[in-house]
Amino acid sequence: MKTSWLVLLALSLPSWAQAPTGSISLEQYLNQVKAGSPQAQGLVETVRSRELAMGKADNITVTEIYGDAGVGDDQSEKLVPFMGRRTEGHGWKLGLRKKFVTGTQANLFYDSRWANITGAQGIPQPNYFENKATLELVQPLWRNGFGSETRAEIDLQLATSKIELLESKYDLKNLLLGAENTYWSLVAYNEMIKLQQENVERSRKMRDLMKNKAGLRLVDDVDFLQVQASLEMRELELQSSLDERANLIREFNTLRGVNSETVEALSDSPEKQLSVKFKGGPRISREDFDILRQKAEAARAAARGGRSHIRPQLDLVGNFSANGMDPQYGRAQSEVEKNEHENWMVGVRFSAALDFGLIWDMMNSFKAQERAAKQMGAAADFNLERTYSGLNSKHSEAQRRFEMSANLEKLQTQLVKRERQRLINGRTTTFQALTLEQNLAAAQIKKVESQLALVKIHNALKAFEEAP
Numbered sequence: 001m002k003t004s005w006l007v008l009l010a011l012s013l014p015s016w017a018q019a020p021t022g023s024i025s026l027e028q029y030l031n032q033v034k035a036g037s038p039q040a041q042g043l044v045e046t047v048r049s050r051e052l053a054m055g056k057a058d059n060i061t062v063t064e065i066y067g068d069a070g071v072g073d074d075q076s077e078k079l080v081p082f083m084g085r086r087t088e089g090h091g092w093k094l095g096l097r098k099k100f101v102t103g104t105q106a107n108l109f110y111d112s113r114w115a116n117i118t119g120a121q122g123i124p125q126p127n128y129f130e131n132k133a134t135l136e137l138v139q140p141l142w143r144n145g146f147g148s149e150t151r152a153e154i155d156l157q158l159a160t161s162k163i164e165l166l167e168s169k170y171d172l173k174n175l176l177l178g179a180e181n182t183y184w185s186l187v188a189y190n191e192m193i194k195l196q197q198e199n200v201e202r203s204r205k206m207r208d209l210m211k212n213k214a215g216l217r218l219v220d221d222v223d224f225l226q227v228q229a230s231l232e233m234r235e236l237e238l239q240s241s242l243d244e245r246a247n248l249i250r251e252f253n254t255l256r257g258v259n260s261e262t263v264e265a266l267s268d269s270p271e272k273q274l275s276v277k278f279k280g281g282p283r284i285s286r287e288d289f290d291i292l293r294q295k296a297e298a299a300r301a302a303a304r305g306g307r308s309h310i311r312p313q314l315d316l317v318g319n320f321s322a323n324g325m326d327p328q329y330g331r332a333q334s335e336v337e338k339n340e341h342e343n344w345m346v347g348v349r350f351s352a353a354l355d356f357g358l359i360w361d362m363m364n365s366f367k368a369q370e371r372a373a374k375q376m377g378a379a380a381d382f383n384l385e386r387t388y389s390g391l392n393s394k395h396s397e398a399q400r401r402f403e404m405s406a407n408l409e410k411l412q413t414q415l416v417k418r419e420r421q422r423l424i425n426g427r428t429t430t431f432q433a434l435t436l437e438q439n440l441a442a443a444q445i446k447k448v449e450s451q452l453a454l455v456k457i458h459n460a461l462k463a464f465e466e467a468p
Contacts, residue, residue, distance in 0.1 A: 023267040036257030043172040057157035084120035103147035142314035152305030159298035170287035188452040203231040223430040292380035299373035312352035
């Protein structure tokens with residue numbers, strides 16, 4: 001009864017309790033790369049910083065607060081007596097200014113100054129406060145007309161910020177996809193080495209069999225030498241794969257920031273990776289193509305801004321002030337509030353370059369730049385479609401090659417089993433048996449290589465998904 005209870009307890013253990021210890025999944029490895037690779041950590045922080053900087057274009061139209069304050073004492077010698085011997089004063093200024101997407105520039109400020117003039121002749125109030133509340137407005141009508149250059153500047157800054165963010169996302173995605181390819185390459189070489197070790201063991205057994213037969217003079221020495229050469233060939237193939245796996249292990253550990261020549265067992269299989277479904281719809285993009293589009297948009301914005309900037313300047317300007325002046329600060333402030341001494345002005349401001357040939361050439365240059373930017377965007381869309389459809393075709397071709405190599409391996413395995421038995425029964429030649437053994441070894445390696453190629457194309461298609 002006690003034994004039955006222990007058996008039931010063992011069967012009820014969760015599957016992870018029975019899993020081999022020390023193994024690492026693809027997800028765990030990618031997390032290690034993110035946490036242990038200085039390059040990955042730097043890219044993660046770069047993505048975060050550039051995401052936070054996406055609002056940088058808003059700085060162009062952000063409302064600013066500004067001000068100044070100071071004191072002064074002027075005791076310099078004056079040429080005429082009525083200017084006084086000494087002028088003392090202090091003052092401050094506080095205001096708000098903003099640039100709108102319509103190109104309008106607004107400046108609202110309050111200015112307060114105090115002055116005390118000693119020794120002045122003919123000045124009724126040598127000691128006074130002067131307060132002023134002012135609104136200044138400028139509306140461009142031609143250059144930057146109604147905000148054309150301002151909006152182009154905003155679009156240019158936004159496109160530049162998007163390019164920087166997309167570049168960092170693409171670099172991080174490529175780093176992680178490269179790490180994923182390294183993981184699957186190591187999985188493939190582990191499988192390949194296991195197959196080659198089995199091939200070496202089979203060749204060694206055949207060598208021992210032929211050695212005994214040669215000792216009994218049942219076969220020629222040539223048959224034994226053929227088997228020995230085959231064994232050494234399989235051992236050379238195994239050693240080459242072991243050396244290549246050692247390089248992959250170093251790369252595997254370097255990517256996750258580990259200084260070691262060994263690695264844990266890998267728990268994921270390529271079949272699991274190939275079962276992942278793409279999240280993209282019929283219209284999928286990739287950061288490098290998005291970068292091309294944003295560069296085209298930046299070029300268009302720069303051209304629009306340039307065309308507006310070389311136009312003649314014609315601005316509508318306006319200024320309104322409420323003023324107050326009195327020896328007492330409160331009375332000067334009251335005059336401002338009551339608007340007893342207003343001051344206003346409305347006018348236009350004009351300027352234009354006189355080198356009409358240069359202006360004409362620059363205008364045509366910006367038009368050509370806009371046309372080129374349009375073609376850049378169209379080229380990005382075309383190349384995206386061609387690249388994605390090409391990868392889908394390559395994926396289908398790689399899938400067919402993998403299926404063909406898997407079928408070939410099954411066929412070669414059956415042939416080798418039968419041919420070994422025929423060799424033992426003396427119904428075939430050693431050369432024929434070795435040829436089939438070599439064909440099987442080649443088919444096994446080809447299957448693993450085809451599977452790895454399929455996984456890498458699969459990862460190339462995953463690059464069209466959202467960056468991690």
